[in-house]
Amino acid sequence: MALSQLELAFRVGAGLFVIVAPTLLFLALWRGLESMRDDELVERARQRAENTERSSTEWTVGRSPVSVVPNSGPNDSETAACPSCGTENRTGVTYCRECLGRIDDP
Incomplete structure (x- = not known):
């Protein structure tokens, strides 16, 4: 063929x-x-x-910059350690901000 x-x-x-x-x-x-x-x-x-x-x-006041600090809520000072890596995270979060491991609520 x-x-x-x-x-x-x-x-x-x-x-x-x-x-x-x-x-x-x-x-x-x-x-x-x-x-x-x-x-x-x-x-x-x-x-x-x-x-x-x-x-x-930041906001400028005169000529010197002033950093803006966000309002801190009641839970900002409370932290919980990640069971996988030990990174401190805010309470109430589901996943770790460092290793993305699941954080169980106490």
Whole structure:
């Protein structure tokens, strides 16, 4: 059952298409995204995120920054040790913040 030259050429062409087409499509997408990139917009978004982060963690009084201390609730001073790793966790939590082991309530 010999393949004709036309059928062989078709199979080779189809194989090359399957191998090369995804790479070419990816490169075209990459170039298109690069051409649409707006560096000024990215920089403004980065500055806005930094300003939001800074304003949520500190206030400025005059020229000296003052750190914001969240209100401490009644359970903030109470801790429970994780039975797996011994890390101190707040009481009432289900899983350890360090090893993610289950903490059984006493």
